[in-house]
Amino acid sequence: MKPPQRKIIHCDCDCFYAAVEMRDDPSLRLLPVAVGGRADQRGVVATCNYEARRFGVRSAMATSQALQRCPGLIVVRPAMEKYRIASKQILAIYRDYTALVEPLSLDEAYLDVTHATQHGGSATLIAQEIRARIEATVGITASAGIAPNKFIAKIASDWNKPNGQFVVRPHEIDAFVAALPVKKLHGVGKVTAAKLNALGAHYCADLRNWPRAELTQQFGKFGERLYNLCRGIDERVVNPSSERKSVSVEETYVTDLADLAACAAEFDAIIDMLIARVQRAAAEKHIHKLFIKIRFADFRQTTVECVATAIDRDVLHGLLEIGFRRRQQAVRLLGAGVRLGEEEGVDGQMALFDRDDRR
Numbered sequence: 508m509k510p511p512q513r514k515i516i517h518c519d520c521d522c523f524y525a526a527v528e529m530r531d532d533p534s535l536r537l538l539p540v541a542v543g544g545r546a547d548q549r550g551v552v553a554t555c556n557y558e559a560r561r562f563g564v565r566s567a568m569a570t571s572q573a574l575q576r577c578p579g580l581i582v583v584r585p586a587m588e589k590y591r592i593a594s595k596q597i598l599a600i601y602r603d604y605t606a607l608v609e610p611l612s613l614d615e616a617y618l619d620v621t622h623a624t625q626h627g628g629s630a631t632l633i634a635q636e637i638r639a640r641i642e643a644t645v646g647i648t649a650s651a652g653i654a655p656n657k658f659i660a661k662i663a664s665d666w667n668k669p670n671g672q673f674v675v676r677p678h679e680i681d682a683f684v685a686a687l688p689v690k691k692l693h694g695v696g697k698v699t700a701a702k703l704n705a706l707g708a709h710y711c712a713d714l715r716n717w718p719r720a721e722l723t724q725q726f727g728k729f730g731e732r733l734y735n736l737c738r739g740i741d742e743r744v745v746n747p748s749s750e751r752k753s754v755s756v757e758e759t760y761v762t763d764l765a766d767l768a769a770c771a772a773e774f775d776a777i778i779d780m781l782i783a784r785v786q787r788a789a790a791e792k793h794i795h796k797l798f799i800k801i802r803f804a805d806f807r808q809t810t811v812e813c814v815a816t817a818i819d820r821d822v823l824h825g826l827l828e829i830g831f832r833r834r835q836q837a838v839r840l841l842g843a844g845v846r847l848g849e850e851e852g853v854d855g856q857m858a859l860f861d862r863d864d865r866r
Contacts, residue, residue, distance in 0.1 A: 512677055514630040515745065516618040517652045517660035518637060520597070521669035523614030525556040526647035527593050528583050539564070539580045544782075546571040546582070549820075551779045553585055553786040557669060567783035587789055590614075593645050594789075600640050604633055607745045612788045615664075617657055619745035634672050642670075655680065658741035662691055684739040685712040692736045694729060698759040711737040754788050755800070755844025756780040763804050763837035767828060770801075770838050774827055778820055781843050785818065793847040794818070799826040800842035803834050818845065 520526065524542035529535045539559035544550020550570040562577035574580055594613040601608045607619035618637075626632035634651040641649045648670035652663025659675050666673035675683050689708055690700040706725070708714045714722075714737040722730030735741065758777060764770045785791060797819070798812040811826040823843055831838070 511621055513619065513655050514621045514623075514628075515654055515657055515660040516620055516630055516634050516637070517654075517657065517664040518601070518616055518618065518634070518649055519651070519664045519668075520614040520641070520647055520649045522554050522556045523593075523647070524554045524585060524590055525559075525583075527590055528586075529556065530646040531589075535581060535583075539577050540583060541570070541573055541580055542583050542585050543570050543573075543786075544584075546574055550582075551783045551786075553783055555580075566787070567780045569779055585786060587791070591789060593647070596645050597641055597649075600637055600644065604637065606747060608747050609745045614787075617660065617745045631672075631674050638670075638672065656739070656741040657743050657745065658693055658736060659683065659739060661693070662687070680739040684737065685710065685715070687711045689714055689737070692733065694732060696759065698761055699726070699729075701761060751788065751790070751847060753844050753846050754781070754785050754790050755798075755842055756784055757800060757840055757842030759802075759840045760838070763839050764841070765837055767831045770827060770831060770841060771824060774824060774841060774843070775820070777841055777843050778818065778823055781845070782818055785845060790845065790847055791817070794845045795848055796846035797823055797826065798844050798846065799823060799830055800840070800844070801827070801830045801838055802840035804837040804839055805834075806839075807834065808840075809833050812846070815845075 525540050528540060528542060537558065539556065539562060541552045541555035541559050541564055543552040552564060552566055552568045552570055552573050554566050555564045559577055559580055564573045564577050564580065570582055590613055598608065598610065598616070601616060601618055604623050604625055605618050605620050609617040611617070620630050620633050623633055626636065630653045634653055638649050638651060641647065650664050650668045650670060651672040652660040652666065653672065654660040654663050654675040655677050659680060663673040663675050688710055689695055689703045695703070703714070708717070714733060719731065719734045722734050724730070726733060756777060764773060794816055795814065796812050797815045798810055800808065800810045802808045809830050811830045813822060813826060815822060
């Protein structure tokens, strides 16, 4: 017997931290607002409202740069406990419809409503009701994407932001995905998108002309993922028991970084992005290790870790130097991250954990 067509909702609150701040102080609603760290302390923007985005302010941007783009920007310090309370209220609403809820951060989650009974099982009507309840109960708005898989649902949730939703039905998948720019594919950053564009693939329809073997040759394991995603194929299930074990960011460079000085010059931008992502995941209190990742020009990779309970730029730069000294050659990728969890017996002493992956 053929299993029922999956119905996945990706629900994403609109500028979550900023929305909570505007809810609590209505005088902020028509003003450009960012939530983040102070400019004089090398802070970064965790999120901002749509008024600020009109000036080019974005998440993970240094607060000092955001203030240059928008001199009238109001920067609010994060109030994480307030955001966690709002997140718990929202999760409780989701779980009224399905036990299959997979939170991605405080402000977004996947829901599998394939077997939900409300509204005759209509995922569209369920999403509408969820969004209305979030606004009535929590006082902020959310957007939703509805589709047969996680990949398309996540893209769809961004389609009618803010305070909207978009549905991609099974028979619409092929045309919907074919028209997507390749930069919309999960895992495709600026460098990979530029490489795909240079090779003649601007849209998913272009990418479908590539044989699986050629994509794998060009992009390694990720080529297999590209082959499936450009066809709208994503078999990942909504996993309610998934527990986030790390938060990380990485950047692949168009031109290899020649030496340690070049790597160090790029690394603060990586750390800024990491800080913003950790804040978005509300993971600051759960950090127990820092790590860096380097992929060299010969595609060999190394990582270095140390025990830590907070993001420390000097420590991360020290790990970067240790990693670079292992091969002392040009670098094509840099990454930084945190490991999450609560470990027994962790004290303030720094202990290094090395791994050199020969691949």
